Amino acid sequence: MRIEIQDLHFSYPGGVEALKGVSLVVNTGEKVAIVGQNGAGKTTLVKHLNGLLLPTKGTVRIGDWDTKDYPVARLSSRVGYVFQNPDEQLFNKTVYQEVAFGPRNLGYPAEKVAELVKNAMALTELTGKENVNPYDLMPTWRKMVAMASILAMDTPIVVLDEPTTGQDAASIERIAHCVQVLHQQGKTVITITHDVDFCAENFERIIVMGGGRILLDGPAIEVLAQEEILATTYVEPPQLTRLGNRLDFPHPVRNEEEFLDMYRQLHRQRDRA
Amino acid sequence: MAMIDVQDLTYTYPATDSPALKNVSLKVEEGEFVAIIGANGAGKSTLCYTIAGFIPHFFAGTLNGKVEVAGIESQHSTLQELVLNVGLVFQNPFNQISGAKFTVYEEIAFGLENLGIPREEMIKRVDKVMALTGITDLAKRSPYALSGGQQQRVALASILVMEPKILVLDEPTSQLDPIGTREVFQVIKEMSNRGMTVVMAEHKVEWIAEFTDKVIALSRGEVLLQGPPAEVLTSPLLPQHGIGISRYTAVARRAREENLWPAALPLPVTLDDAVAGFVGGLENAH
Ligand SMILES: Nc1ncnc2c1ncn2[C@@H]1O[C@H](COP(=O)(O)OP(=O)(O)OP(=O)(O)O)[C@@H](O)[C@H]1O
Ligand SMILES: Nc1ncnc2c1ncn2[C@@H]1O[C@H](COP(=O)(O)OP(=O)(O)O)[C@@H](O)[C@H]1O
Ligand SMILES: [Mg+2]
Ligand SMILES: [Mg+2]
Numbered sequence: 001m002r003i004e005i006q007d008l009h010f011s012y013p014g015g016v017e018a019l020k021g022v023s024l025v026v027n028t029g030e031k032v033a034i035v036g037q038n039g040a041g042k043t044t045l046v047k048h049l050n051g052l053l054l055p056t057k058g059t060v061r062i063g064d065w066d067t068k069d070y071p072v073a074r075l076s077s078r079v080g081y082v083f084q085n086p087d088e089q090l091f092n093k094t095v096y097q098e099v100a101f102g103p104r105n106l107g108y109p110a111e112k113v114a115e116l117v118k119n120a121m122a123l124t125e126l127t128g129k130e131n132v133n134p135y136d137l138m139p140t141w142r143k144m145v146a147m148a149s150i151l152a153m154d155t156p157i158v159v160l161d162e163p164t165t166g167q168d169a170a171s172i173e174r175i176a177h178c179v180q181v182l183h184q185q186g187k188t189v190i191t192i193t194h195d196v197d198f199c200a201e202n203f204e205r206i207i208v209m210g211g212g213r214i215l216l217d218g219p220a221i222e223v224l225a226q227e228e229i230l231a232t233t234y235v236e237p238p239q240l241t242r243l244g245n246r247l248d249f250p251h252p253v254r255n256e257e258e259f260l261d262m263y264r265q266l267h268r269q270r271d272r273a
Numbered sequence: 274m275a276m277i278d279v280q281d282l283t284y285t286y287p288a289t290d291s292p293a294l295k296n297v298s299l300k301v302e303e304g305e306f307v308a309i310i311g312a313n314g315a316g317k318s319t320l321c322y323t324i325a326g327f328i329p330h331f332f333a334g335t336l337n338g339k340v341e342v343a344g345i346e347s348q349h350s351t352l353q354e355l356v357l358n359v360g361l362v363f364q365n366p367f368n369q370i371s372g373a374k375f376t377v378y379e380e381i382a383f384g385l386e387n388l389g390i391p392r393e394e395m396i397k398r399v400d401k402v403m404a405l406t407g408i409t410d411l412a413k414r415s416p417y418a419l420s421g422g423q424q425q426r427v428a429l430a431s432i433l434v435m436e437p438k439i440l441v442l443d444e445p446t447s448q449l450d451p452i453g454t455r456e457v458f459q460v461i462k463e464m465s466n467r468g469m470t471v472v473m474a475e476h477k478v479e480w481i482a483e484f485t486d487k488v489i490a491l492s493r494g495e496v497l498l499q500g501p502p503a504e505v506l507t508s509p510l511l512p513q514h515g516i517g518i519s520r521y522t523a524v525a526r527r528a529r530e531e532n533l534w535p536a537a538l539p540l541p542v543t544l545d546d547a548v549a550g551f552v553g554g555l556e557n558a559h
Contacts, residue, residue, distance in 0.1 A: 037450040038422025166447040168312040169517035234452035239520040
């Protein structure tokens with residue numbers, strides 16, 4: 001399902017102009033990361049996708065629907081949004097109730113609900129925690145519950161707002177795996193994150209925001225190498241990209257494999273020289 | 274005398290079976306900047322609460338062992354006595370915001386007001402801290418109408434402004450942008466250079482390596498390792514205990530297996546160390 005945003009402007013009540021003309025197309029099945037400084041407008045942008053916020057000016061289309069013509073409840077069947085702060089999202093008394101809430105609301109029959117919940121809980125490694133109150137879980141697990149409750153809705157578009165915040169190595173891997181599985185299912189995945197290493201390793205397309213605008217949008221490797229533009233919005237290239245730059249690599253690298261390939265090549269050249 | 278002296282601490286939260294911290298002993302000297310690392314649930318927050326006196330004064334539960342902070346034994350004192358010495362930045366910035374104030378500026382001045390600090394000094398301190406944490410432009414905004422990262426900066430500023438003798442921070446950069454994260458580490462490093470004692474729970478290994486004096490790794494409530502950052506952060510034990518390492522360390526370890534990393538050099542944790550080693554590796558090629 002295609003997302004098309006045209007000249008989107010948004011001001012919060014009270015006057016803060018958070019988006020100053022954003023235009024963007026995301027095609028079905030794309031895997032996109034959004035990065036940019038605190039207050040850049042990332043959360044504000046994605047809250048427009050399921051109608052939580054409506055444009056002050058401009059349009060947001062999800063497939064053939066203009067978000068201003070559809071209530072959040074309807075849009076939720078197309079776009080699942082995992083909040084930056086899970087506490088804004090969770091309100092049920094057990095993990096199971098929480099995860100089942102969305103698919104039930106979308107009107108799926110009981111059997112289908114049970115299946116969707118089971119799969120979502122397995123993917124987020126929550127199996128076994130069905131009867132726990134989400135508020136008795138650590139914040140990092142609450143975030144996984146928030147993710148599961150959106151995954152269970154089986155929407156064609158999934159938006160994750162800072163899923164890696166405060167997570168340890170294993171959870172970051174689990175989240176990367178979720179993203180991969182969603183991608184394989186043909187869903188569109190949009191993830192906001194400050195973890196540029198995670199971005200470089202898991203996303204093909206990267207959008208860089210700053211001051212309510214899109215500053216860069218393109219293939220990860222090209223975008224993440226633009227050290228100067230990134231710095232204007234408080235983003236640094238990933239660790240291995242920076243290391244490659246310092247070693248004067250002829251082109252930027254973004255993961256261990258690319259780094260080692262390039263380094264071995266330089267090593268062989270030195271050997272011969 | 275150590276600023277923080279924890280001896281054989283075991284703590285169990287109310288209504289739970291197994292202790293969240295087990296036989297933890299550690300010392301932090303005045304002016305040291307110490308990082309606490311560990312997987313989710315390892316006990317980082319619990320240790321932060323204990324050092325700041327929230328355990329046992331706010332959370333009940335069973336505490337055994339000794340926790341002495343700025344010469345005060347926390348079990349034999351009140352939270353008020355401790356608060357004069359220790360500032361705690363919560364993991365969730367939302368918990369920090371008082372709810373009593375309408376603007377970011379007032380929110381940050383709130384603690385100083387309560388201490389009865391003269392107005393001129395208060396203004397000076399608030400302005401300085403807001404600049405250091407990058408929120409000068411938000412002074413007149415409501416502390417609630419902010420982005421996640423902006424809120425985290427406000428929470429941090431509201432404690433830094435108090436200039437506590439001991440600063441305890443629980444993942445204070447989790448929602449910050451990358452350069453903002455580095456700046457916060459820099460600011461805190463400078464404060465520790467001027468004598469503030471700092472304990473910080475964090476996941477961001479690259480900046481821990483660059484800025485802290487000592488690292489304590491926790492696993493399932495126990496101290497797994499403690500020592501100099503370069504040593505602890507390159508330990509092969511970390512991945513086994515679910516603790517992330519820097520990309521520099523990981524890639525150098527693989528290079529070493531292929532004899533591409535100088536045999537005499539330890540594995541790197543910082544960018545500069547990695548550059549030095551990989552440049553050396555090329556020079557050794559023949
Ligand atoms: N509820 C609100 N009311 C008023 N202004 C807001 C509100 N939420 C956010 N803003 C402002 O809108 C701008 C964009 O905020 P947004 O939350 O979209 O940023 P972000 O890019 O997601 O940042 P972060 O990385 O910190 O989460 C900021 O200036 C912020 O202060
Ligand atoms: N308020 C609480 N009540 C009961 N158990 C808790 C509470 N807070 C944390 N725990 C438990 O204590 C252990 C350590 O948690 P925590 O200190 O939050 O870890 P970390 O900060 O390293 O992620 C975990 O098993 C967690 O479930
Ligand atoms: Mg945000
Ligand atoms: Mg914690």
